Amino acid sequence: MTASTNIETAGRSDWFTHDRFGLFIHWGLYTLGARHEWLKSREFMSTEQYDKYFRRFDPDLYDPELWAQAAADAGMNYFVVTTKHHEGFCLWDSELTEYKATRTPAGRDLLRPMVDAFRARNMKTGLYYSLLDWHHPDYTVDVKHPLRYNSEYVALDRERQFQRYVDYMFGQTRELLTNYGQIDLLFLDFSIAAEEGFPGKGKNEWQSEKFVQMVRGLQPNILMNDRLEVQGDITTPEQYMPKEWVKVDGRPVVWEACHTFSGSWGYYRDEESWKSVDMLVKMLIESVSKGGNLLLNIGPTGRGEIDERALDRLKGIGAWMRRHSRSIYGCTAAPEGIESPDDCRFTYNPVTNRLYLHVLSWPFKTIHLKGLAGKIEYAQLLNDASEIRMKQGARQSTMTAGAFSEGRDAGTVSLSIPVKKPDVAVPVIELFLKPGLF
Numbered sequence: 001m002t003a004s005t006n007i008e009t010a011g012r013s014d015w016f017t018h019d020r021f022g023l024f025i026h027w028g029l030y031t032l033g034a035r036h037e038w039l040k041s042r043e044f045m046s047t048e049q050y051d052k053y054f055r056r057f058d059p060d061l062y063d064p065e066l067w068a069q070a071a072a073d074a075g076m077n078y079f080v081v082t083t084k085h086h087e088g089f090c091l092w093d094s095e096l097t098e099y100k101a102t103r104t105p106a107g108r109d110l111l112r113p114m115v116d117a118f119r120a121r122n123m124k125t126g127l128y129y130s131l132l133d134w135h136h137p138d139y140t141v142d143v144k145h146p147l148r149y150n151s152e153y154v155a156l157d158r159e160r161q162f163q164r165y166v167d168y169m170f171g172q173t174r175e176l177l178t179n180y181g182q183i184d185l186l187f188l189d190f191s192i193a194a195e196e197g198f199p200g201k202g203k204n205e206w207q208s209e210k211f212v213q214m215v216r217g218l219q220p221n222i223l224m225n226d227r228l229e230v231q232g233d234i235t236t237p238e239q240y241m242p243k244e245w246v247k248v249d250g251r252p253v254v255w256e257a258c259h260t261f262s263g264s265w266g267y268y269r270d271e272e273s274w275k276s277v278d279m280l281v282k283m284l285i286e287s288v289s290k291g292g293n294l295l296l297n298i299g300p301t302g303r304g305e306i307d308e309r310a311l312d313r314l315k316g317i318g319a320w321m322r323r324h325s326r327s328i329y330g331c332t333a334a335p336e337g338i339e340s341p342d343d344c345r346f347t348y349n350p351v352t353n354r355l356y357l358h359v360l361s362w363p364f365k366t367i368h369l370k371g372l373a374g375k376i377e378y379a380q381l382l383n384d385a386s387e388i389r390m391k392q393g394a395r396q397s398t399m400t401a402g403a404f405s406e407g408r409d410a411g412t413v414s415l416s417i418p419v420k421k422p423d424v425a426v427p428v429i430e431l432f433l434k435p436g437l438f
C-alpha cells in the first residue's frame, strides 16, 4: 500500500491520483492585453480603462475541439478552466452579471462547448473560479485590488456590502455546478493575507464552511482545492517543485503542482522564458515520483487559438507520453526504502507491481540499484520493450586477477544499459518486481 491509496478525501480522488496529468487553461479579457493576467492590478487600471478589452473580445478562431485534441494528444486526462479569473469576467452565460462572454463580440457561452469537447475525449472536468473579483461593485479593496491606491475608490468601501458579493459568488458557483453536468474538480483562488493596512480575506470573509457545504451538496464527488482556508481535498503548490510528498500538518496529502509554460498564466506575447519539452517531462516525472499530479497551463490567444510555442511543447510531451504513460498513469512514489540512484527518479504502479526508473541524465553502461537484488524478475526499456540485462549481487568478474565487482555489493542489481541514450526526452526502464514484496 502506498500513501496515495490511503489518503481519504471528502471528494472522490481515485481518478485524480490515477490520471496524474491535466491541462490548466487561463483565458479571459487579459488575453488581449497579452502581458499577464494580473495586468489590471499591476497597472492600477479602473474598470473603465479595462473596458477596451471587454468591447473587443472576439475569439473568432476558437475551436475547443482543437484544444481538447491537443490536450488528449499530450496525454492529459483532465482539464481545469478559468470560468472567471480575478478580473471578474465570466466565460459562461451567468444570469447574475452582464460581465460575460455573451455580452462581448464573442456573443456566446464559451464554456459549454469547451466542457463538451473535453468530455467527448474522456477527460474529467475541472472549473477554476476566482474568489477575488476586480469588477464586482461590492468587492472591497484589498492589497491585490487594482484601485488600492485610489483614495476615492477606497473611501467608497464604507458603502460596499461585501455580503452582496458573497451571495454573488455563491450564486455563480451554484450555476456552474448545476448547469454543466458532472464537475469533477473545483479550483478556488485564493485567500489574501492582510497587508499594507488592508484587511485580508479568508475563510470568514468567503464564508468558506457554508460554501463547501453548498458545493458538496450540489456535486457530492467533487474535489476541491484548499485555497478557501478550510480543509480541501487537494493541495495545489504553484510554480515550484515540492522537495518531497506534500504534507499538511505532518500528513501526506493528495497534491497537484500547477505550472506555466513560460511564467505567466494568461497569454503573454513577449515572454521569453519558455520551458523546454525535456524540462516539462521531467517536471511531470518529478511530481509523480513524489506522489503528486501535474497541471500544466496554456494561455490561449485572443483569437481563440493555442499559440505555436505551447502547441510545440504539448506535441513534444505527447511524443514522450505515447510510449511512457505507463510510468505515469496509476503510478505514485516508490515504496518506502527504495533508494533512487543518482540522476534518476522512481515511480511505482502498486497494481501491476512495476517500478519505473526514469533516467534524467544518461550514465555510461551501468546503473546500480541498491537493495533490489533478487527482487526484479525482468527489466526492459519502456520506449521499445528491449530487454535490459541485469547482474545481481556481488559476483566478481574474472576479467583481471583482482576483484572487480563494479562497486556492487550483495544487495545490488546492476543494469547493463546501452552506451547510446535512447532517442526520447527521458528514457525509462521498466522493472517487473517479484510478487508480494511491497
Ligand code: GLC
Pocket (backbone or CB within 6 Å): 026, 037, 038, 189, 190, 238, 258, 265
Ligand atoms: C495565482 C494567481 C493566478 C493564477 C493562479 C493559478 O493565485 O493569482 O493568476 O490563476 O495562481 O494557480
